[in-house]
Amino acid sequence: MAATLGQLAAQFGCELVGDAGVVVKRVGTLGSAAPDAVTFLANSSYRAQLKHTRAAAVILAPRDRDACPVACLVHAEPYLAYARIATSLHPPASAVPGVHMSAVVAASARVSPSAQLDAHAVVGSDSTIAADAVVGAGAVLGANVSIGKGTRIGARVAVLDGVRIGARCIVHPGAVIGADGFGFAPDSGKWQKIPQVGSVIIGDDVEIGANTTIDRGAIEDTVIEDGVKLDNLVQIAHNARIGAHTIMAAMSGVAGSTKVGKRCMIGGGTVMINSLTIGDDVTITFRSIVTRSIEEPGTYSGHLPAEEAGLWRKNAARFRKLDALADRLIEAERALERITGSKSKNKDD
Amino acid sequence: MAATLGQLAAQFGCELVGDAGVVVKRVGTLGSAAPDAVTFLANSSYRAQLKHTRAAAVILAPRDRDACPVACLVHAEPYLAYARIATSLHPPASAVPGVHMSAVVAASARVSPSAQLDAHAVVGSDSTIAADAVVGAGAVLGANVSIGKGTRIGARVAVLDGVRIGARCIVHPGAVIGADGFGFAPDSGKWQKIPQVGSVIIGDDVEIGANTTIDRGAIEDTVIEDGVKLDNLVQIAHNARIGAHTIMAAMSGVAGSTKVGKRCMIGGGTVMINSLTIGDDVTITFRSIVTRSIEEPGTYSGHLPAEEAGLWRKNAARFRKLDALADRLIEAERALERITGSKSKNKDD
Amino acid sequence: MAATLGQLAAQFGCELVGDAGVVVKRVGTLGSAAPDAVTFLANSSYRAQLKHTRAAAVILAPRDRDACPVACLVHAEPYLAYARIATSLHPPASAVPGVHMSAVVAASARVSPSAQLDAHAVVGSDSTIAADAVVGAGAVLGANVSIGKGTRIGARVAVLDGVRIGARCIVHPGAVIGADGFGFAPDSGKWQKIPQVGSVIIGDDVEIGANTTIDRGAIEDTVIEDGVKLDNLVQIAHNARIGAHTIMAAMSGVAGSTKVGKRCMIGGGTVMINSLTIGDDVTITFRSIVTRSIEEPGTYSGHLPAEEAGLWRKNAARFRKLDALADRLIEAERALERITGSKSKNKDD
Helix, strand or coil: CCEEHCCCCCHCCCCCEEECCCEEECCCCCCCCCCCCEEECCCCHHHHHHCCCCCCCCEEEEHHHHHCCCCEECCCCCHHHHHHHHHHHCCCCCCCCCEEEEEEEECCCCCCCCCCEECCCCCCCCCCCCCCCCCCCCECCCCEEECCCCEECCCCCCCCCCECCCCCCCCCCEEEECCCCCCCEEEEEEEECCCCCCCEECCCCEEECCEEECCCCCCCEECCCCEEEEEECCCCCCCCEEECCCEEEECECCCCCEECCCCCEEECCHHHCCCCEEEEEEEECCCCCCCCCCCCCEECCCCCCCEHHHHHHHHHHCCCHHHHHHHHHHHHHHHHHHHCCCCCCCCCC | CCCCCHHHHHHHHHHCCCCCEEEEEECCCCCCCCCCCEEEEEEHHHHHHHHHHHCCCEEEHHHHHHHCCEEEEEECCHHHHHHHHHHHCCCCEEHHHHHHCCCCEEECCCEEEEEECCCCCCCCCCEECCCCCCCCCHHHCCCCCCCCCCCCECCCCCCCCCCECCCCCCCCCCCEEEECCCEEEEEECCCCCCCCCCEEEECCCCEEEECCCECCCCCCEEEEEEEEEEEEEEECCCEEEECCEEECCCCECCCCCEECCCCEECCCCCEEEECEECCCCECCCCCCECCCEEEECEEEEECCCCHHHHHHHHHHHHHHHHHHHHHHHHHHHHHHHHHHHHCCCCCCC | CCCCHHHHHHHHHCCECCCCCEEEHHHCCCCCCCCCCCECCCCCCHCCCCHCCCCCCCEECCCHHHCCEEEEEEECHHHHHHHHHHHHHCCCCCCCCCECCCCCCCCCCCEEECCCCCCEEEEECEEEEECCCCCCCCCEECCCEEHHHHHHHCCCCCCCCCCCECCEEEECCEEEEECCCEEEEEEEEEEEEECCCCCCEEECCCEEECCCCEEEECCCCEEEECCEEECCEECCCCEEEEEECCCCCCCEEECCEEHHHHCECCCCCEEECCCCEEEEEEECCCCEEEECEEEECCCCCCCCCCCCCCHHHHHHHCCCCHHHHHHHHHHHHHHHHHCCCCCCCCCCC
């Protein structure tokens, strides 16, 4: 969807430096954008790349405007401005109203005339598909499912009985929403399944990644609040609650009944064990394992970076004896005390 | 499925304290159960919640009976009793016999008249679907697949050629059973694929989570014994064997040819490397990496909990020099010996 | 597909010790191969198993030939010879030309007459399916997708708009290729989606595991070069590039814009954070977290093996105070210096 730089500047609140009549049709990278593309510079440490760009214009911050050899769209938050302008140039496809003849839709389902149901989609009894929603090819919606206005269910997504998804959500292919939570009672060396009678309630503007799984609640519901963004291969267990506008990167997971606050940022591969409460505005870096509730906003970490194997092996071997090493240090400190007759300053445990 | 408290007490071996004629229709939580619901107290540390419950009755242990303000169903194992009573009140749906007209079933497949095949299900040649089994919408079964009595294959599950699944299993949507194991021989900087000619054999009463993957064996079979419970996004590699009644939480994995014993409990995110033997009754807590065989029953761990980022960063930086720190400690101990003329008591490596 | 030992020796460059006329029909393990099977011994530490084998012949290295009680096919790289011979005995099924009547193929799609499209497969507009390709049951290909010659797309795979897959690839069931990358700009406590307008380009001879996800690029493409092998439940984020003949085991992941070199070996569960460059011929063992670019070929590690829970707990508690312990060691060293009047030899930080 083409636009002039003047139109983009006006619509997205940028100051334009350059020719307002130039037409742009797409986005590109600083390094390889074509002359009909707009690009962006969000991180000034890449400023050196500016001078080689062939883009029609660069979206950038005031601090970088003088270094830009081509037109620029100046905005205090250039990455955000880029996101909006890119969406304007590359808008998501609209629903093409209609039900593909191979789709299987229960007679009692209510499908908006403006919704799009693709080939081999399945919609169960008493389910509702709101206006402008899309149900992708091979997606399977169970009974009593509710899909909100403008929500896009990807190909081969499974949404099980009773799950409610709000408006303007995007669910990527392969996601499974509403499978049974993992609940069993021990029974003389075997396991007795506990019925999972809750459901999953998903707010508006939620995005759910490919092959991500969100389990239904054991008794009450699993809840994903408005604006949550989940990446691929994420696991949300039964009765978890993910607070509004929290973002979770790929392969992260939340165990049963854990409540995550609003506006949290959860790094890739991070796992939270069950029954925790994580407050609002908590950032947890990648690949951490969270075993305690966290009240304080802030950043938390839990990974040890990979090292050359020989160095790693030596350190890992010492870790295996870390408690013994600590005891030896205490012993050495005591020996020193006996010699010097004074206590070590750092003695604190 | 409604029942009176008297019926539940009689059927599930509970002592009833209260009115045997009260009818319950569902389960609820201690905190929000409606007056037609039964709830449970399995962990006495939540006993304080008892006094506010509006449930018709609480399933609880003898030690908690006197604290219960409403009717109670007393049982030595209240969580197990709850699981059974909840199943009685919320029984799994029975198969609705019949093959949906959009299903594609090979002429040579044998499908029990009491089995249910949903929309767009696919059943390959010479496969067998036993009585009361359900094959969900869009599920794909290859050739020579066997599905046991009463087993429920979820929507969009893939079961590949030759896989055998026992009776009363539940396979949740998106699971893939019998894809090729990951086997390649190095070939001058490239990889030569090794045919994966084994299959997957799954016992009775197994539950397999959403988007979990179980690979077929390279030569012999991958085996999941009776009563195993696998959560979502679990990976079982070729030629692994998971012993009866072992339970594996989400995002855990077992690499090739590793044998896990019976009644093991594997925490979420835990990974076992290839070719290990893990004995019976081994518990491994979440997010561990198991690199050695384990013979002894017991509990094993391997995670470092996340901490406030500043503290974590300092400790992680020290870990990087742990071997050097240990050497310095040894040096300090030696210096002390030279001074005191005696050996440190803790000197053991 | 049966062959005589003489034929196999000639075709695969082995020296035959034994009767050239013996017919073999399948592969087996050393321990349980039937008399019509060929097996292999690649690791001499299993040599003791040779004497019990009932196989028709054993593929082995020159060093093991004298220990073999049955016929043998001697080759300098017995595992590679086994891979080739096994492929010869168990060749992958050929495409059965034709489009199943339940498949939905856009009028503008170009499907080779020799391609096989299974039940409920969906092919979008302007997509191309080359000769001898297979599109499995329920697989969904979007618009403008290109599938190369002889490539096998498994059941229920999703390949989104514009993705190009080369020749002779294997994509296992449930994989999702070309879903949106995970890109959002912060917007006053909410998130603004960034359109993901790049695609995914996959080379020849690539294998992609079950339920693995490969995201499309934000602006430019995500690239998987020739000969890459990805196991199950792997995550490749937007704009990543995986170099030719690199192999990644299950549950590993690469974050956005990270470039992995050629012939790398990435262990199961290993994660690389975003925007790194990993050189060629780098091996990273299982469950590592890679946070820095790696130039040097070699082996890198990052896991701490699980231990008996009591020992682990003690060491983990000490880790939590590792920085303080190190400070105390420094203090002890200083005290020793004050006593001895000389500097510790190991004092290096």
